Amino acid sequence: MRYLRYGILAALAIVMVTIAIANRGPITLRLLPGELTGLFGFSWQITLPVFVVLLIAVMFGVVLGFVWEWIREHKYRRDAVVERRSREHLEKELGASGKSPKSGDDVLALLESR
Numbered sequence: 459m460r461y462l463r464y465g466i467l468a469a470l471a472i473v474m475v476t477i478a479i480a481n482r483g484p485i486t487l488r489l490l491p492g493e494l495t496g497l498f499g500f501s502w503q504i505t506l507p508v509f510v511v512l513l514i515a516v517m518f519g520v521v522l523g524f525v526w527e528w529i530r531e532h533k534y535r536r537d538a539v540v541e542r543r544s545r546e547h548l549e550k551e552l553g554a555s556g557k558s559p560k561s562g563d564d565v566l567a568l569l570e571s572r
Contacts, residue, residue: 474513477509477512478507478509478513481507481508481509481512482507482508482509483507483508484505484506484507484508485505485506485507485508485511486503486504486505487503487504487505487506487511488501488502488503489501489502489503490502
């Protein structure tokens, strides 16, 4: 399984390097369209290779997906915490009563002896 993962990562790296080599041309990214730069008097722009822009866009998408899933799964994490606290409370009550679940159960004693 480890070799399969390394193989997939190597193939992905080869594809990414090939795309980077094929898209080395510069591209200018502007914050505002040309018509609005005169209105605001502010013109921010940066020139980067195309593959850098693509890589940043993919990384932004992955991070956005992780954050979206983390927010979406909040209710499941909350329910798990409530269940864990309930279980711990019940275990504490069972321990305080002095009764062990193994003490009077012959079937469990037979199973544990094997």
